[in-house]
Amino acid sequence: MKKTSLNDIAQHLGVSKTLVSFVLNGRGKEFRISDEICKKVMDAAKEMNYQPNRIAQGLRTGKTNTIGLIIADIANPFFGKLGREIEQEAASNGYSVIFCSSDENPEKSKQQISMLQQNQVDGYIISPPMNSESQIRALSKGKTPFVLIDRYFPEIESNYIVVDNFDAAYQATNHLLKLGRKKIANITVNLDLVNMKARTEGYQKALIDFGLEVDKNLVKVLPFSHENNDITRAIIELVGCKDDLKADAILFSTSKLGLNGIECISALGLKIPDDIAVVSFDNADAYKICVSPVTVVAQPLQEIGKKAVNILLDKINSPDDIPKFQQYTLKTEFIVRKSCGS
Amino acid sequence: MKKTSLNDIAQHLGVSKTLVSFVLNGRGKEFRISDEICKKVMDAAKEMNYQPNRIAQGLRTGKTNTIGLIIADIANPFFGKLGREIEQEAASNGYSVIFCSSDENPEKSKQQISMLQQNQVDGYIISPPMNSESQIRALSKGKTPFVLIDRYFPEIESNYIVVDNFDAAYQATNHLLKLGRKKIANITVNLDLVNMKARTEGYQKALIDFGLEVDKNLVKVLPFSHENNDITRAIIELVGCKDDLKADAILFSTSKLGLNGIECISALGLKIPDDIAVVSFDNADAYKICVSPVTVVAQPLQEIGKKAVNILLDKINSPDDIPKFQQYTLKTEFIVRKSCGS
DNA sequence: CTGAAAGCGCTTACAG
């Protein structure tokens, strides 16, 4: 069964494909094509199972109704959920999405951007890895709109939609302080990205505002692709020292760290929250069923996803506006569970 | 900055676009184009940042180098991980993937198939929802290849790659039996799909082979979009009866059920594995950090993903073969942790 | 009201 084209319908009906195109695009009225003919065309299209060739349309109109998504890893539930929201909002506007996992690797994201470019996507939603500034700058020079999510580059003007990481970390740390924790550690990852840095900064500011000193030994920066070993070592360092230096709480900057961290804490025979309190960024499903369900900073994934798509559609549909950038910093939600004690 | 086309390069160099096309496609040698000209073309292409328009190529050649993926929900880590493997294998073969979440809803998958069709994808990888037989049949009539994953329709001949669910459930149940559990329940979902049914059948067969009777009251079939309430009620029914009827173990047929189930079990104040043992399908990350890390049936996601893509590429690249279907039933891995006691 | 024609950016027979 060959696919039917506009032309097939036209020939079948003995009319021009111009006409067929008009009515199938709902512009029959506009061109005052008789209802009778309209109906005949529509019926034939249905009967012959006509599916417009979007690629031909795209070539002709310069619009593919496709957007490209680059995130760190679609298998990471944080990005999976975000991807889902983006897919949903895109679909309800008639857009398809091509997804790419960069693994926070700028080489990969570069190649992926190029691939998406070749696919003539109408816009990009990108969670840019560190050291990808040049790629984003290059994108700015082109005319295809893009919006950055999760992080952005302060030195590059662009659309973005992120979360108030500083405030979130501040709040989380403050929560621990109010519960009497004094030796609060932060386990984070060596990504030189605004979002990650803001988390550690918010954490430190909370300590300072509470009148405590920031102890560098309490901040553990792990390599991005860390093993459980790395976390275990970090935790042992935090906990294996003299009593008055021992950490009594940990703020995990990502859920991946937190999940692995909690596994290690259990393996070490430590109890949460008695021996050590825990707060984590990102509301992973797993956190609900931990020994002590984990208090978390939850990001408004649906809002991020929807907004990212809508900003993009705005830009796609009114391309000639002076580039006024849309930039949002959303609030997070702090969900208290049992991992900090009371 | 407008995108540069083949023609731009040709004009810039004063040669024909035929020639440019040949050398850019690495067919310079083949057409005995002088090295000098080849180099000039390549240099110009690089300098002008030429990106081939894949959409124009697609229209001309009938190949888009894009595959369509339909799974239940990319936010579900099981499908997220699978999607990741598929993305990876596709990318390393020069393919992009458009992803769609059907929510196990045949209306959605129908629309998604149609959308992918319009996008002229070269092939589909589909985890078909129940009642989507007609869609898959329609696909069979077309010439675009597809492979089914996770489940398939026995009455429709097709490529597929699934897992031995019967055997996996048998093994899991047997494990519980050998540890002395007598009242083993199965909590599953009302999807009339081969994979789900095989899980319950394997469970029942294990009971029978062990000389036990199959107790219908021990099989709880929840609606697909269940609330925690539903699970809690099911568990109370299993556990709230007289001692000699009480379930002492549960086999969860999906990790979503298992995760929610464990949350409910904890909320009810029951201890795993002392009060009740637990085994689950799918190796969710969360299972590692449960109060009692959960014994699971792990699926070979990488193998499934790779194979699905490779089957597709095979079919795409040798389309005129007599349709000999490739069908794989892979073995699962049984990972023993602490949730069944010892 | 309807159709012939051009053209989007490619590839690929065909001709010389």
Place this chain on the structure above:
DNA sequence: CTGAAAGCGCTTACAG
């Protein structure tokens, strides 16, 4: 060895 031309399936000015 190289180029002019056709054509993939559409849309859309233009003409009548």
